[in-house]
Amino acid sequence: MGISERKLRHKADLKKEILTAARELFTEKGWESTSIRNIAEKIEYSPATIYLYYKDKNEIIFDLHREGFRLLVNYLDVLKGVKNPFERLQAMGRAYIRFALENQDTYKLLFVMEEPMQHVASCATMDWDEGDKAFNLLMNTVQECQKQGHFTNLQTINLSFVIWSTMHGLCTLRTSGHLGHVSLVRNSNHNLDDVLTAAYEEFVKMLEQLNN
Amino acid sequence: MGISERKLRHKADLKKEILTAARELFTEKGWESTSIRNIAEKIEYSPATIYLYYKDKNEIIFDLHREGFRLLVNYLDVLKGVKNPFERLQAMGRAYIRFALENQDTYKLLFVMEEPMQHVASCATMDWDEGDKAFNLLMNTVQECQKQGHFTNLQTINLSFVIWSTMHGLCTLRTSGHLGHVSLVRNSNHNLDDVLTAAYEEFVKMLEQLNN
DNA sequence: AAAATTAATGAACAGTGTTCATTTTCTTGT
DNA sequence: ACAAGAAAATGAACACTGTTCATTAATTTT
Known part of the structure; x- marks a missing residue:
């Protein structure tokens, strides 16, 4: 019976509409100031309706969290064409x-906010597929670098975690405004993204020195 | 006239009481769930009274922010006795x-939350003395290391920023729960703080290799 | 057409930061 | 000691927040 299927499809559509509205409000105002009532208003339903499709706000947040990870993996996956592993790592x-700067709120959603992680923790299968996928992408590249003589005296996992941390630190200190308030940076004429890039290039130099 | 002085003193005392109450509630429940009404209840005044001593919630946050920085500098200042600069850096x-793990909410206050930074930005003198002091502590140590032959081909500022970023990344990925949800870590029997320490030691190894 | 099921909602609850007219308390001058 | 004036404290309100639930509206099945 195609009718009940249409109903189901409509139900799925409405869920998508909610997510789309949430995503739009989120990207233009940040999550802090996106309320259930805002989302409801945008899709022209009552606030209570949203709770028929999402258990609570954190469940919406988590759906956007997964979307964000797909976007990040897109940013990274394009680079699998780069054959030289060290060049690929760079x-x-x-x-x-680039991902962090072009999608600042999404980045915060993925790697700073604790709510989505709490949701992962409360799931029966406590797996964090998206995170694992991204981290493995990094670890495999590090491992390939090691096969070619880079970082040979360092442990893959530890080094990968250090690299991730450095990148994460660079990006969050930049976007949270902390970097911009260090007077040495503020008085240096360089814009913040240049400072960030310069620091990153220095980090690459550091990695280059860790051969054989 | 000692009387009006006592009044002033009492006024200062009440401001301190507010801050103390805020600090206590903050450390036991985190900032998210510490409300003006909570603070007011704790000091047995009405919520409106708080606004006679603090312009808004962010101003309270900023006072705690400065306290937190004094605490951090205490953690670091003890080490000025270590003569060897590279050992001191380590x-x-x-x-x-240790500071980040023992004072997780305070750490978030200092380096993750954006509100205190916004307050700095809105101040007439846009200086961020606390941050500058801490960052200079790091930069000076890096510079001393360079004088002794470490990191000679790297720029002091860039390297300092990279080191800060790495430390910040390690600490926030640990405390936000992101590290703990990477399955490679979760299935490894090691507790999270050991993973963090291992990664840090690996980072030190990296720095050690950047001599001459 | 009536009954049963599903979808959507209005209203309420308990909470938030913040403002302001009003009241209470304290200080000063007579 | 007492009235006048200044300072401090407050109650009540405003416009929000996430969330729940009994009630109403729409749709499907009998």
């Missing part, structure tokens, strides 16, 4: 920074 | 991690 870093 | 990293 390009991944640059892509990571 | 010890500073360990102290930084």
Whole structure:
């Protein structure tokens, strides 16, 4: 019976509409100031209706969280064409920074906010597929670098975590405004993104020195 | 006239009482769930009274922010006795991690939340003394290391920013729960703080390789 | 057409930061 | 000691927030 299927489809559509409205409000105002009532108003339904499709606000947040990860993996996946693993590692870093700067609120959603992680923790299968996928992407590249003589005396996992941390630190200190308030940076004429890039290039230099 | 002085003193006392109440509620429940009404209840005044001493919630946050920085500098200042600059740099990293883990909410207040930084930005003198002081502590140590032959081909500012970023990334990925949800870490029997320490030690190894 | 099921909502609850007219308290001058 | 004036404290309100639930509206099935 195609009728009940249409109903189901409509139900799915409405869920998508909610998510789309949430995503739009989120990207233009940030999550802090996106309320259930805002979302409801945007899709022209009552606030209570949203709770028929999402258990609570965190469930919406988590759906956007997964979308964001797909976007990040897109930024990184383009680079699998780069054959030289060390060059690929560098390009991944640059892509990571580009992602963080072009999608600041999404970046915060993925790697700063604790709510989506709490949702992962409360799931029966406590797996964080999206995070694992991205981290493995990094670890595999590091491992390939090691096969070619880079970082040979360092442990893959530890080094990968250090690299991730450095990238994460660079991006968050930039976007949270902390970097911009260090007077040495503020009085240096350089714009913030140049400072960030310069620091990243210095980090690459550091990695280059860790051969054989 | 000692009487009006006592009044002033009492006024200062009440401001301190507010801050103390805020600090206590903050450390036991986190900032998210500390409301003006909570603070007011704790000091047995009406909520409106608080606004006679603090312009808004962000001003309270900023006072705690400065307190937190004094605490951090205490963690780091103890190490000025370490004569060897590279050893001191290592010890500073360990102290930084200890500070972040022992004062997780305070750490978030200092380096993750954007509100205190916005307050800095809105001040007439846009200086961020606390941040500058801490960053200079790091930069001076890096510079001393360079004088002794470490990191000679790297720029002091860039390297300092990279080191800060790495430490910040390590600490925030740990405390936000993101590290703990990477399955490679979750399935490894090691507790999270050991993973963090191992990664930090690996980072020190990296720095060690950047001599001459 | 009536009954049963599903979808949507209005209204309420308990909470938030913040403002302001009003009241209470304290200080000063007579 | 008492009235006048200044300072401090407050109650009540405003415009929000996430969330729940009994009630109403729409749709499907009998």
